[in-house]
Amino acid sequence: MKGIFTALMCAFDEQGNIHEKGLRQLVRHNIDVSKVDGLYVNGSTGENFLISTEDKKRIFEIVKDEAGDQVKLIAQVGALNIDEAVELAKYATDLGYDSLSAVTPFYYKFDFEEVKDYYNTIINSVDNTMIIYSIPALTGVNMSLEQFGELFENEKIIGVKFTAPDFYLLERLRHAYPEKLIYSGFDEMLLSAAVLNVDGAIGSTFNVNGARARSIFELAQEGKIEEAREIQKVTNDLISGILANGLYQTIKEMLKTQGVEAGVCRKPMKQLSADNVKVAQDLAATFLT
Ligand code: NGF
DSSP: OOEEEEEOOOOBOTTSOBOHHHHHHHHHIIIIISOOSEEEESSTTTTGGGSOHHHHHHHHHHHHHHHTTSSEEEEEOOOSSHHHHHHHHHHHHHHTOSEEEEEOOOSSOOOHHHHHHHHHHHHTTSSSOEEEEEOHHHHOOOOOHHHHHHHHTSTTEEEEEEOSSOHHHHHHHHHHOTTSEEEEOOGGGHHHHHHTTOSEEEESTHHHHHHHHHHHHHHHHTTOHHHHHHHHHHHHHHHHHHHHHOHHHHHHHHHHTTTOOOBBOOTTSOOOOHHHHHHHHHHHHHHOO
16 A cells, blocks of 8 residues: 555546546556556545535446556545445445545534544444545644544554645654554655655646656655655646646646546636646646656
């Protein structure tokens, strides 16, 4: 379960329906072209919080059917409706997903006991493992070193997807829990996280930039920091362009230049203007050759 995992996009048509052919192409592109170690399915990048329970199940099914056992698969099942989270956990486990992940419960100001109960309820309902998805900038949920430790007391909770710029906490976590899996979640900070000896990374931009992500990660592990820094610099030039133009929409447009029918994003995400599509195509021409 170590290495480079793409936070998989999902292809949707103009009506917001799953575009199955495009989704299968996304899976193939990540496995065959980007050569990543695994896929993180129905995360933020998969527009998970904009789609129905039935669509989430269908996406888990299509991705497993297309990927088979070629790469590791992590199913993000977190939901504010805990019954839905449990239902999805069972569904993905039955499909053969290698691990589950769940975003920390958000919107309401849950206290830590409630967060802990959420994770234990989900993971104790299935024969699988759980990776905490911590992304405080979007959820408002910040957990301390001690609180991560309390969650990790459940042996089925095997790690965390750490999407935060807090490298002090990341270092403390690495030191305190050497046996737990820690994944870096911000692609623009991959080198800094790799230097702290994370086990892998999960990111949206790996849909188009997986090969560079692997190089950064492996060079850092080999102690070749200067070389890794050069690749992180190019990567961040690309990420700056993507973020300025519309994150998921731009990645989808870039993928289209690679022959992947990545579709559009679901409302309320807007579609790119013609000028923004041109920017995405220029980014692809510059960075994906
Ligand atoms: O998209 C976000 C939102 N973060 C992703 C990643 O952490 C999300 C990150 O790759 C993810 O893995 C998921 O789909 O659940 C960024 O897009 C990237 O670093 C650019 O900022 O913050």
